[in-house]
Amino acid sequence: MKLKKMYSKYKDVLAYLVFGVFTTLINIITYWLMAYKLHQIVMVSTIVAWVVAVFFAYITNRKWVFHSECDDIKGIVKEISAFFSCRLATGIVDWLCMFVFVDIIKINDIAIKTLANIVVIVLNYIASKLIIFKHK
Structure with missing residues (x-):
């Protein structure tokens, strides 16, 4: 019973972490494809990876983490914005x-991409919880 109560309390955080991992993987894989297979520069690869992620x-x-209840166009546009x-x-x-760290200091791009995404995931959760998908 204690485990079920704990899951209920933290299910949004767990879902966010799972989808955060998938988002990070999509970001890194897209970056790698752009940089190493399509031979794009670091910044182009980074921007494309960001948009896809x-x-x-x-x-x-919207659907599985914060369970958005917006169903009218005005609300959805506001949420997306x-x-x-x-x-x-x-x-x-x-x-x-x-x-x-990559272009100026010359540290490994995949390592920096991974570390940067960890910071970004935390910041995005805070913004999503407090600003974007806050329940009324």
């Missing part, structure tokens, strides 16, 4: 990490 994150966060604005802010954190 944010689309995936919105769909999963807030989601993409917050993700743009954390995307800038990702881009800056890649620029500074």
Whole structure:
């Protein structure tokens, strides 16, 4: 019974972590494909990976993590705008990490991409919980 109560209390966090891992994998795989298979520069690869990951994150966060109840166009547009604005802010954190640590300092790009995504996941959860999908 204690385990069930704990699961009930933290199910959104657990779902967010699971989909956060998938979002991170999508981001890293897309980055790798762009950089290593399509031979794009670091920043182009980073931006494309971010866009793909944010689309995936919105769909999963809306439906399975924060259980959005918005069903009218105005509410959904507001929700999407807030989601993409917050993700743009954390995307800038990702881009800056890649620029500074990969382009300038020359640290391994995949390692920095992974670490930057951990920071971004935490920031995104806070924004989603407190701003985007807050229940009235």
